[in-house]
Amino acid sequence: MIRDTIKQAQIDAMKGGDKERLAAVRLILARLKDRDIELRTAAQAPDDDAMVVETLQKMAKQRRESITMYMDGNREELAEQERKELAVIESFLPARMSDDETRAAIAGIKADLGASSIKDMGRVMAELKARHASVLDMQGASRLVKEALS
Missing domain, CATH: 1.10.1510.10 (Uncharacterised protein YqeY/AIM41, N-terminal domain)
Known part of the structure; x- marks a missing residue:
């Protein structure tokens, strides 16, 4: 612990x-x-x-x-x-996910949720936080989600 x-x-x-x-x-x-x-x-x-x-x-x-x-x-x-x-x-703190690992996680969540536009950002962020909150910089992840959905 x-x-x-x-x-x-x-x-x-x-x-x-x-x-x-x-x-x-x-x-x-x-x-x-x-x-x-x-x-x-x-x-x-x-x-x-x-x-x-x-x-x-x-x-x-x-x-x-x-x-x-x-x-x-x-x-x-x-x-x-x-x-x-x-x-x-x-x-x-546990080791943080790199940007590449975060992008891969976002791509997986996008596919799972069928997210395709910036309107889906809230759902993608919620799922990303649920799966990886302890090893993720949420501010950086927000920027990467915007990039992925734009």
Whole structure:
């Protein structure tokens, strides 16, 4: 389980004295605990690994947006801190699909659904997310789906 890997990373960072990595791992664990609390009232709890991956992806997206804002505001030191946190977060995420693999998945879904125009984009994106959400960059996938359906 990914959660166990993250907990072990916390222990390793403590033993190794890596304060920056330890702080980032603690942020991840705190956010996961928040998600656990949110899901206590859910009718059906999602698979733990799927929930962890989704949470990590959201955290990574937030860091990327923060890096862009800090760079625009000439705050390089803050952008660098966000980059370090992003690197730690991404180290726990499964490997991403390449553009070629994503194009192949889109082609398969297009054939399965009979999608032929941009009007079918919502259906293709929904199916793509259902099949490959944990290993897919949805922003990049959106661009590739538009290309495939245009």
